[in-house]
Amino acid sequence: MLLLMLLHLLHQLFLLMFHHQLHVPNLFRMFQKLRFLVEIILTASMLLLTKEKKLQLEAALWRTTTVRENQVTAYLVLRTKRKDVGTDAGEVSDSPSNSVSSAAAITAAPPVLPAIVHEPISGEQQRELFKWILEEKRKLKPKDPEEKRRTDDEKAILKQFIRAKSIPSL
Structure with missing residues (x-):
């Protein structure tokens, strides 16, 4: 029921x-x-x-x-x-209340804040970060084969980044 x-x-x-x-x-x-x-x-x-x-x-x-x-x-x-x-x-509406509410909505928009620019991370720090992430991935216990395969793929990518001569910037 x-x-x-x-x-x-x-x-x-x-x-x-x-x-x-x-x-x-x-x-x-x-x-x-x-x-x-x-x-x-x-x-x-x-x-x-x-x-x-x-x-x-x-x-x-x-x-x-x-x-x-x-x-x-x-x-x-x-x-x-x-x-x-x-x-x-640009469509003209018959009711004046719509134009008043849209004008109020336009003026009530919050000001745009400038983007925060961070200093770039050095290659050695990135390598350290990748090593730390790899260690954490090794500690994980997968629950099923799909999750194990996914973490193995992620670990392989991290190993490639660590061994590479040049590291992509973060």
């Missing part, structure tokens, strides 16, 4: 998104309901699972809901930015 309610809420959310009828308060209310249902499902499933499986399930569900919230938020922000860019590009 709870799973059906969860699927129904997800279906409603995607329908609203694709029909562009999604308002921000409705979106956040739906995500609150989804989080509540996920908590109920987790609580019910905790009775049947081992501690390790519980943690894995909880992490996966929270990651999924957080990713979905971020995706929808990014969609809303980009959608509103595109509308704002269209009116700033």
Whole structure:
């Protein structure tokens, strides 16, 4: 029953998104309901699972809901930015409130700070840094073959940098 309610809420959310009828308060209310249902499902499933499986399930569900919230938020922000860019590009709007708000937004922009230029790192210091990174990589205990292969590749690259006559600047 709870799973059906969860699927129904997800279906409603995607329908609203694709029909562009999604308002921000409705979106956040739906995500609150989804989080509540996920908590109920987790609580019910905790009775049947081992501690390790519980943690894995909880992490996966929270990651999924957080990713979905971020995706929808990014969609809303980009959608509103595109509308704002269209009116700033020279299109004349009928309502005077838009021009006042865009003028206020332009004047409220923070000043641009100059870039901080750091002094270059010498080749010997870079070699020392690469050696230290290599030592730290050797201390790592890989959990699966994919991670072991990736760290071996990284260690090989570091060894090439350490042995090279000239080191790329950082």
